[in-house]
Amino acid sequence: MRDLPPFPDLRAFLDHLSGQGDLAAIAAPVETRHEMTAVLLQALQARGPALRFDAATVAGQPAGMPVVGNLFGTRARVAAGLGVAPDRVGDLGAFLAALRAPAPVAGMRDALSRWPMLRAALSTRARLQKRPPVQAERLRDLTEIPVQLPWPGDAGPLITWPVVITRPFGGQADDLQDYNLGVYRAQVIGPDRLILRWLAHRGGAAHHRSWMRAQEPMPVAVALGCDPALLLSAALPLPETVSELTFSGVLRGARAEIAPAATVPLMVPARAEIVIEGWVHPGDTAPEGPFGDHTGYYNAAEPFPVLQVSAITCRPDPLYLTTVTGRPPDEPSVIGEVFNDLALPVIRAQIPEVQDLWLPPAACSYRMAVVKIAKRYPGQARRVMMALWGMLPQFSYTKMIVVVDDDIDPRNWDDVLWALSTRMDPARDLMVIDGTPMDYLDFSSPREGLAGKLGLDATTKIGSETTRDWGRVMTLDPGHAARAAELLAGVLR
CATH class of the missing domain: 2.30.110.10 (Electron Transport, Fmn-binding Protein; Chain A)
Incomplete structure (x- = not known):
């Protein structure tokens, strides 16, 4: 290799x-x-x-x-x-x-x-x-x-x-x-x-x-x-x-x-x-x-x-x-970005519905994860959250997991925020867990070494997850998009 x-x-x-x-x-x-x-x-x-x-x-x-x-x-x-x-x-x-x-x-x-x-x-x-x-x-x-x-x-x-x-x-x-x-x-x-x-x-x-x-x-x-x-x-x-x-x-x-x-x-x-x-x-x-x-x-x-x-x-x-550790970007956060891609196949082997996972470097590399899944059944996003938290000791320090559908780019904040804004209801789609392991260096935790976890289900709700008909996502015909690119090739540089 x-x-x-x-x-x-x-x-x-x-x-x-x-x-x-x-x-x-x-x-x-x-x-x-x-x-x-x-x-x-x-x-x-x-x-x-x-x-x-x-x-x-x-x-x-x-x-x-x-x-x-x-x-x-x-x-x-x-x-x-x-x-x-x-x-x-x-x-x-x-x-x-x-x-x-x-x-x-x-x-x-x-x-x-x-x-x-x-x-x-x-x-x-x-x-x-x-x-x-x-x-x-x-x-x-x-x-x-x-x-x-x-x-x-x-x-x-x-x-x-x-x-x-x-x-x-x-x-x-x-x-x-x-x-x-x-x-x-x-x-x-x-x-x-x-x-x-x-x-x-x-x-x-x-x-x-x-x-x-x-x-x-x-x-x-x-x-x-x-x-x-x-x-x-x-x-x-x-x-x-x-x-x-x-x-x-x-x-x-x-x-x-x-x-x-x-x-x-x-x-x-x-x-x-x-x-x-x-x-x-x-x-x-x-x-x-x-x-x-x-x-x-x-x-x-x-x-x-x-x-x-x-x-x-x-x-x-x-x-x-030597190296320097501090608020990202620092050398550990750069290493963490590459380890993210290195670990993804191992994660997918254990949680097959995971299509992509991003640990934003600005969130101290592992404090937050955005996960893209191919959703098939109600409650699947929550199952993925719990599987990730229990998969490796490092994930026990991931305090926030956002789960999105496979039409969302988890590494694009515009996509993620759109999914959170249109597919997540705060009263229904937040999973809060208390008393879980946390890094001693996390001063936001109320007790040393123990803190909560937050899961945000930003996926489309299906089956028993909702009683409403879900809206249809607006998309253009691919042929029209290709034609637009052809017409604007000499205009947009």
Whole structure:
């Protein structure tokens, strides 16, 4: 399914972007405290290139390594990270959906046609490296990493693109299928201490609970500057039974390269730029935040587990990868747009009547969904709403779902507002649910972690849903529309 060759590490991907004229080096000094945020956001809003800051400074002093940002600041670069052209993201999504639930084989010809699927499955087996590049050198402590302080109200330096690697208590270091890789922000609170902010529904938090029940210290590794397939796999809302580490092989089109960590019983990406290793001890927490977040607000400070660093390994001349999270558009919202198209075939496989689904980036990517269905029976819109809310943990944070008919473009606000205005009655077509899971960062919720859900049925009402004859939609004859276009071809330019 790949249109591009595999990118074994971040450097290979940057070389590709450079060859496309999509990577710019900034030679002037840029301060990691607040100033870098302004540069990154302006580049993203202008759909500009990925940036490499060669003279980054920390508190006015030269950083010890270059800083890379805006890596996935355009849809084209996210698609490239997935290995496909932008118009082929849907095809990749269909391929991944088929991998999850393959149809029975119908003869030898059909079996041979599925070789790409077999090759993708084989790519999930990781390859062990005896001399991993990421362990070529060691850093003294966290102060040697030019960690960004993004927003003026932030509590301290924040690692924003960490791939946090955990496994459950009782497992073995080589049981990769049990691993969880998540992108959780990490606050630096000392030269050898990091706060890991994983929310209760995330895989890292579930692993942490298993170690805390056993009252044993938990090994954790934080990989910085991973290859694009691993970065995007860690950010994807995959099912809990799917390991991001092994899944990255499918996206990469090549096996993940791993190595035993230097000081903790975990496997780590062999070609990451930097790996921070350490232990989370029972009861060791610290107040994390406040930090500016994807909602456009600063979150409140809350206690989260602390990682006591035991080692920091790195490649020679490492790169530090960073990003900025804020009110959309930001890099996570751009990634979310592409993930929307990538996930659609999987959603349709589970809810067949769904024809399209749009998560508006301005609604913080997943707080609102507009769904187009092929409606066949009364109550179908409500069934689709409930199916979506229960499908993936990420959808449990979708506070509003609008369902429209198949004659409406769900990505066109004019179409959606027309459907809401003419096909939805507030007394009949609103479904309100209370006491459901919600992101702690949603200050509109009356209780932390719990909030309501709103479903809006903007479909044409049929059968027992109405007692009135429904109006007919006005449309022109297609032949007349074509004739109009012909007559106006020289007039409308």
